[in-house]
Amino acid sequence: MKRLDCLKAIYPQLEDCAVVTIMGAVAAELYSLGHRANFFYLEHAMGLASSIGLGIALSQPKRKVVVIDGDGSVLMNLGGLTTMARSRPNNLVHIIFDNETLLSVGGGAPGGYKWFTTATSVGTDLAGIAKAAGFPRAQMVRELEDFEEAALDAINGDQLTCIVAKVDAEMPKSFLMDVHMLENRFEFPRALQSRRSE
Amino acid sequence: MPVSVANSQVVYDAMKGVGVTLVSALPETWLVHLVRMADEDPEMTLVRLAKEEEGVGVSAGAHFAGVRSAMLLQNHGFLQAINGIVGVSLLYKIPLLMLITDRGSFGEKDPWQTEGGKYTRPVLDALHIAHDDLNRADEVKPKIAHAMTLAQSSLSPVALLLQRDLMWEEPK
Numbered sequence: 001m002k003r004l005d006c007l008k009a010i011y012p013q014l015e016d017c018a019v020v021t022i023m024g025a026v027a028a029e030l031y032s033l034g035h036r037a038n039f040f041y042l043e044h045a046m047g048l049a050s051s052i053g054l055g056i057a058l059s060q061p062k063r064k065v066v067v068i069d070g071d072g073s074v075l076m077n078l079g080g081l082t083t084m085a086r087s088r089p090n091n092l093v094h095i096i097f098d099n100e101t102l103l104s105v106g107g108g109a110p111g112g113y114k115w116f117t118t119a120t121s122v123g124t125d126l127a128g129i130a131k132a133a134g135f136p137r138a139q140m141v142r143e144l145e146d147f148e149e150a151a152l153d154a155i156n157g158d159q160l161t162c163i164v165a166k167v168d169a170e171m172p173k174s175f176l177m178d179v180h181m182l183e184n185r186f187e188f189p190r191a192l193q194s195r196r197s198e
Numbered sequence: 199m200p201v202s203v204a205n206s207q208v209v210y211d212a213m214k215g216v217g218v219t220l221v222s223a224l225p226e227t228w229l230v231h232l233v234r235m236a237d238e239d240p241e242m243t244l245v246r247l248a249k250e251e252e253g254v255g256v257s258a259g260a261h262f263a264g265v266r267s268a269m270l271l272q273n274h275g276f277l278q279a280i281n282g283i284v285g286v287s288l289l290y291k292i293p294l295l296m297l298i299t300d301r302g303s304f305g306e307k308d309p310w311q312t313e314g315g316k317y318t319r320p321v322l323d324a325l326h327i328a329h330d331d332l333n334r335a336d337e338v339k340p341k342i343a344h345a346m347t348l349a350q351s352s353l354s355p356v357a358l359l360l361q362r363d364l365m366w367e368e369p370k
Contacts, residue, residue, distance in 0.1 A: 055259020079248030
């Protein structure tokens with residue numbers, strides 16, 4: 001399963017959501033589908049995309065918040081899963097693309113070679129961890145149609161949900177993003193506050 | 199427990215007075231009443247963290263959503279959160295109000311608190327984070343107001359260091 005195909009499958013549903021992504025491949029590929037002001041790409045501070053999503057979800061309870069995370073980032077903030085689970089906002093969807101690699105920070109290479117795998121490559125089950133942390137819904141998917149069904153169900157639903165999508169450790173076609181971090185930083189709250197759905 | 203309830207209330211009221219409606223926290227002795235007040239206040243969202251760095255992200259999210267927030271933490275919590283402060287608050291120019299209980303200075307009886315206190319100010323200074331001490335009840339309200347004003351205007355983290363004289367009442 002390819003990350004880009006997963007992103008394409010949910011892209012139309014993200015229009016009214018607050019979307020927070022991690023850096024690297026996820027950000028570049030979502031950007032490549034068409035940037036929107038309600039997308040925030042966290043280009044550093046690995047692990048904190050989910051914490052930012054939690055802060056938004058608690059502050060705008062009527063807005064759907066979609067965090068698009070990665071296995072490497074989540075492993076840097078496993079405790080954050082317990083914080084999300086105990087806060088349990090029903091408007092937060094946590095998608096984790098699990099390529100079993102620290103792809104975007106130098107752990108991957110063109111052709112799928114893995115320089116630096118994560119623990120999910122040898123059995124660590126992030127959906128199991130999320131479930132055990134107290135997420136009311138958490139599941140792992142390996143096929144595109146399963147991802148699409150689970151993700152759209154979660155985005156249209158009203159329950160804190162974690163979806164772990166096993167994807168190929170493939171570099172994006174390009175890492176180019178023609179929106180500056182600070183431009184993105186200022187347009188994002190403007191979009192969230194001008195179209196405040198409460 | 200000789201943590202000052204009255205002065206904790208002064209700090210709590212000052213936070214609410216500057217519009218804080220979301221607080222993220224990890225407990226330490228001096229913070230017990232502040233955390234309890236946030237928990238008991240239906241107008242306040244309390245986020246109980248597993249580790250302090252998360253709070254930097256939570257506060258950034260709240261800011262994006264138009265909500266004012268604060269973090270309650272201790273010296274070691276601040277030291278733990280440094281990567282988030284640099285990689286989110288400073289890098290992205292996001293206001294962050296930190297109320298840090300400043301353990302490990304004169305009067306500290308717990309040996310394990312004595313190290314972290316030594317580095318809090320030098321690290322704040324190294325990061326060019328504006329900070330001030332809260333020693334007395336009468337300075338709490340204006341200093342928290344000024345700290346929040348600067349955080350919002352400079353789009354930066356600011357820190358107030360809660361001191362022993364404010365937070366602790368020696369048993370008579």
